[in-house]
Amino acid sequence: MFIIGLDGATWDIIKPNIDKLPTFKKILSQHDNYTISLQQKPWSASVWCSMFSGKLPEEHNHLDFVKDGEVQTRNDVKVDFIWDILSRNNISVKALNIPFIVPPYNYNIYFNPPGYGVPLTQEELNTEITEITNKIVSVTGDSKPELFIAVYTALDKMSHLHWGGESLIDYYIKIDKAVNKIFELDEKVLILSDHGFTDYDKAPVQTLPKITSTGNELKGDHHPDAIAIAKNIPFKVNQPIDVFNGLISYFNVK
């Protein structure tokens, strides 16, 4: 099974631009797709953590990339993730660039993310997309694990800085091309985002200040509607923790 995370991806960009996104157009017509309306804060660190630990924010208590002035690392997050549990049960698993921490977390795979895991420039964002795609293709080629999880963070960063702009659509087109390269690599594929995006002023809950402390104006803010596209996935994701719970029962482990 293959899980592809698209941090910050939203139907609000995909659907109105579907004719520019041939891969999404095709897979949406062929496979289940739906909205995950988050009941937890639409916050990357905490949502990705819930997805792969099966714990709600108040249980995993990992609410932010930085806590008490310290950049959080894997060891600060006191949970077992799905990859820890599957490994204990001899099920092969790899996880690539999972952004519950920065730089994002890798399991059983080496990846040096561009921009220290927070890609901001065009070059870093492009590099992230290309390198993750190449890594996915090479891993699924030689020793394909039973579960492979990989997350692209570029759309989240682009949406913060360029929401409403044409350059954001260009990045959805790049992601569309990447998905085209990897979607057929497995029989079972789940594409997910951790939250959506909206106009800064229309966000039901403003999660970030409009002008950042470094003077950038943020144009987009997180929205609690995330996306899901499921090819032969035997479970439905109503909330982030359902990813973990679905995997636990699919692989029949405890």
Added chain:
Amino acid sequence: MKNEKRYTTISIPVQLNEKLKEKISGTGFHSVSSYVIYVLRQLVSSSYEEKKGFTKEDEKRVRDRLKNLDYL
């Protein structure tokens, strides 16, 4: 699902095997194999971590970048 072979055999000294059997008794590991796989995976993934060589300076860069998005 897939039929290709997923395991291979590795030899370890009999005495070590016995020691490991004692070590795992009463734990969640149901065989020496699963314990050995677990330990080796830890080793492999921690060497991935080390390779990354994340320094204090890198940490500062991460912080600065998060600031740009006001994630901080």
